[in-house]
Amino acid sequence: MNYSNFGTKFTQPNGITQLMEDLGSAKSSNNPNIVMLGGGNPALVPQVNEVFLSELQKLVASNKVSQVFGLYDGPTGNDEFRAALASQLSKEYAWDISANNVALGNGSQANFFVLFNMFAGEMPDGSHKKILFPLAPEYVGYADQGLSDDMFVAIKPDIEILNTGSTSKQFKYVIDFKAVEKILANDSSISALCVSRPTNPTGNVITDDEVKHLDLLAKQYNIPLIIDNAYGDPFPGCIYTDANLTWNSNIILCMSLSKLGLPGLRSGIVVANNEIIKAIGRVNGSMVLSPNSIGPSLVTRLINDDELLPLCRNVVLPFYRNKAQIAIELFDEIFADMSVYLHKVEGAFFMWLWFKDAKITSETLYQKLKEQDVYVIPGHNFFIGIDDSWAHKHECIRINYATDEATLRKGLQTIKYLMA
Known part of the structure; x- marks a missing residue:
């Protein structure tokens, strides 16, 4: 073939x-x-599974399930969910966001395909842009997302052997900021930074100071900082150390309903400035018409009634x-x-x-x-x-x-x- x-x-x-x-x-x-x-x-x-089954039964009983199955949402996803999530995040973290800062996709994998290829690859001026991973190793699913070759650059981590005070043999990867700063200063092809937090595959949670440092560097070089938050706060909240969730108009925060226990419903979330959200919607319209609405519909009431975060x-x-x-x-x-x-x-x-x-x-x-x-x-x-x-x-x-x-x-x- x-x-x-x-x-x-x-x-x-x-x-x-x-x-x-x-x-x-x-x-x-x-x-x-x-x-x-x-x-x-x-x-x-x-x-958690019992809660989701109960919500599904409520959708059926109220006949909302017919709307979920039988009608398209807009290309940025279910409006009721987007408004509910924006309100929840505004209240929880004092962020100045609205539904216009939220877009949905058919899982995080699909969202990252869109984001990576929006910011990197072959550019209209003939240049070739790349995504920089400031900390390796990173999520295996990123590796083959580029429409063009040679789209990703990564920095080797510093490896710290930890003194756990016991017989446990543990270590931790730490961002080598000197190397990150050097490549940003010398390579004009870097068009975005991307890091997962917690990091898949290691369970590493980069510190608040490391996030601030990356954010400052991204702003300095006028590129976005993409944070993959699929395992982080506020849901599913699988973080076992002190860490605060950060967002501003230069950060693209990616979330997911998968790790809550709904991987089969393929519901990925992007929180970003309105320009990026509009762009994602246009790509969604071309690729899939509109994102899956079952996952968002299943958790909207839980968000509105302040039941999801507890x-x-x-x-x-x-x-x-x-x-x-x-x-x-x-x-x-x-x-x-x-x-x-x-x-x-x-x-x-x-x-x-x-x-x-x-x-x-x-x-x-x-x-x-x-x-x-x-x-x-x-x-x-x-x-x-x-x-x-x-x-x-x-x-x-x-x-x-x-x-x-x-x-x-x-x-x-x-x-x-x-x-x-």
């Missing part, structure tokens, strides 16, 4: 399609022994914080006698393991684990824009600990056996 440049690029195997194919294979398999630790799927939190703070956050503590305890127990480091768990629901000076690569480990019906994500896929010769990028794996303790234990023990 002869494909266009677009078709050739987007039909190639890559990290994110590998991840989703693994998820699909595991979901459709009848194999009860599969240990799925690879995807970004949230856990099914019973109390649900996140009192149910979702404690649920995942407990999962994180179990994951750390299992790591300390199982890998106590091995030279393995765990990135400090500050948010989201991932363990990032670093097998320092490992004899095999993370890709080899991934393949060996699949033979044992254990699924993880090899780390090199997350180091977008980093030279492949850096050994560290081949020494790490990502594990999703949003599962039951027995499954996580089995997976970690299998990893230890193969790495011993």
Whole structure:
């Protein structure tokens, strides 16, 4: 089959399609022994699931579900939800925003495809612009979003070995601001900064000071700062350290309903200045006519009646914080006698393991684990824009600990056996 440049690029195997194919294979398999630790799927939190089922029943009872199924929304998404969310954010954080600062898309993946290609790639003047990731590793799904090649640049992190006051072997990635400032000063092709907070894959939460520093740099060079907040506040609120949510007219804040427990409804959210929101709406109109309205309709009443944020703070956050503590305890127990480091768990629901000076690569480990019906994500896929010769990028794996303790234990023990 002869494909266009677009078709050739987007039909190639890559990290994110590998991840989703693994998820699909595991979901459709009848194999009860599969240990799925690879995807970004949230856990099914019973109390939260009951709330969503109740809201769906209310939509059916009020006949609103017919409007949801039977009518298009505008290209920026469901107006009632956009107004409710803007009001909630204004009240919670004292931001001066309205519905005109909110756009929806069919999941964060679709929103980032639009944003990255709006700001980077081939420009009308013939130049080529790029997105800068100030901290690597970053979300694997960013890697192949560009319509043109060579759209992403990343900075190697500083690696700090932490003194935890116990036997726990932990480390943390820190932004190398000297390197960030150097590339911004010397490379005029950088058209936006992008960072996830909490960071997928490591669970890293960059500090408030780091966010302020990035924001100042973005304003200095007249480029936007894109913050991927899919796991952060106010929902689902999976942050286990002190961190404040920041927004201004130069920040593009991306949120999601997926990690609340609604990944199948594909509801991504962008909070930005009105010019960017209008642009997203025009792209949506061309690509999908209008975004999915089921997810937004399901949570609008919860937002308007101030029930969503308490649900996140009192149910979702404690649920995942407990999962994180179990994951750390299992790591300390199982890998106590091995030279393995765990990135400090500050948010989201991932363990990032670093097998320092490992004899095999993370890709080899991934393949060996699949033979044992254990699924993880090899780390090199997350180091977008980093030279492949850096050994560290081949020494790490990502594990999703949003599962039951027995499954996580089995997976970690299998990893230890193969790495011993």
